Amino acid sequence: MSDIEIGTALSSSSNCKTVIVTSCKGGVGKSTVTANLAFALARRGKRVLAVDCDFSNRSLDLIFGCEDSVLYDICDVIYDRCDIERAVIKDERTENLFFCAAPLETEEEFSSDQFSAVLEEAESKFDLDFILVDTPGAVSETVELVSGAADMALIIVSHQPTAARAAERTGMMLDSLGLTDQRLIVNSFDADAVLSGLRSGINELIDKTHTRLVGIVPHEYELSLSQEFGKLCGEVDNKNMRRIAAAFDNIAARLSGVSTPLLKKVYTGKKRRELLVR
Ligand SMILES: Nc1ncnc2c1ncn2[C@@H]1O[C@H](COP(=O)(O)OP(=O)(O)OP(=O)(O)O)[C@@H](O)[C@H]1O
Numbered sequence: 001m002s003d004i005e006i007g008t009a010l011s012s013s014s015n016c017k018t019v020i021v022t023s024c025k026g027g028v029g030k031s032t033v034t035a036n037l038a039f040a041l042a043r044r045g046k047r048v049l050a051v052d053c054d055f056s057n058r059s060l061d062l063i064f065g066c067e068d069s070v071l072y073d074i075c076d077v078i079y080d081r082c083d084i085e086r087a088v089i090k091d092e093r094t095e096n097l098f099f100c101a102a103p104l105e106t107e108e109e110f111s112s113d114q115f116s117a118v119l120e121e122a123e124s125k126f127d128l129d130f131i132l133v134d135t136p137g138a139v140s141e142t143v144e145l146v147s148g149a150a151d152m153a154l155i156i157v158s159h160q161p162t163a164a165r166a167a168e169r170t171g172m173m174l175d176s177l178g179l180t181d182q183r184l185i186v187n188s189f190d191a192d193a194v195l196s197g198l199r200s201g202i203n204e205l206i207d208k209t210h211t212r213l214v215g216i217v218p219h220e221y222e223l224s225l226s227q228e229f230g231k232l233c234g235e236v237d238n239k240n241m242r243r244i245a246a247a248f249d250n251i252a253a254r255l256s257g258v259s260t261p262l263l264k265k266v267y268t269g270k271k272r273r274e275l276l277v278r
């Protein structure tokens, strides 16, 4: 099997795709993936809205570095306290990237239909190609509600056995909610540990989670560090961060329907070949 065939590209569609980024395990990188994948899609010319739906622990505003610009949030739009244009912030890095915050905390409840209606309005007002929705790291009512508005789910997994179990469980829960278009992203991938036999390889992670793979993001300390300063991958220009930006760009390509080798510009030569067979 070639590395283009591992986790095939999705068929492209002219309509806006709503994608939830999820796992019922906390801390696996859902928010990191949401923000950086949104940026990678925007850099490919797609018009993207990232929506923070982690109502108990919002973090996308900090990851995008725009926490001081947040005046309104997605619940203000759902409850008609402001219109969508007021709650959506245009990211300054590119023309195509937009962001809507979660409230700092909320007791309010809304239905899947109300959430879908707000996303539909955003889609038409901002002429969007993608809406990426960040979700909380637990089995929660929020995930159930937002999955009702989604076309597909990106399930985030890391090497930890608990993360793999959570990814499988998340997939089953989404199946039961009718959201069957699911893809796996392996985050914090540790190639050296895989090659020395210490950690699960790509195929083992696919087997454990029973989910089709769409991409791999290496573990990179600098990613975590630059995130603390509101910087996204692609903004920090050094070898390590270019590799992470390439990983997100590969996923953005596949989500856009472009066939791209799984590990293009991320790993090279013998290392790449060995990773693909393990
Ligand atoms: N590929 C990576 N390499 C290194 N650090 C990473 C990577 N992905 C995420 N991290 C770090 O892991 C931590 C958790 O990431 P993040 O907040 O995105 O996870 P989460 O799944 O959204 O968590 P929560 O469930 O609490 O919402 C952060 O400090 C982030 O910088």
Ligand SMILES: [Mg+2]
Pocket: 030, 031, 032, 054, 059, 134, 135
């Ligand atoms: Mg998060």
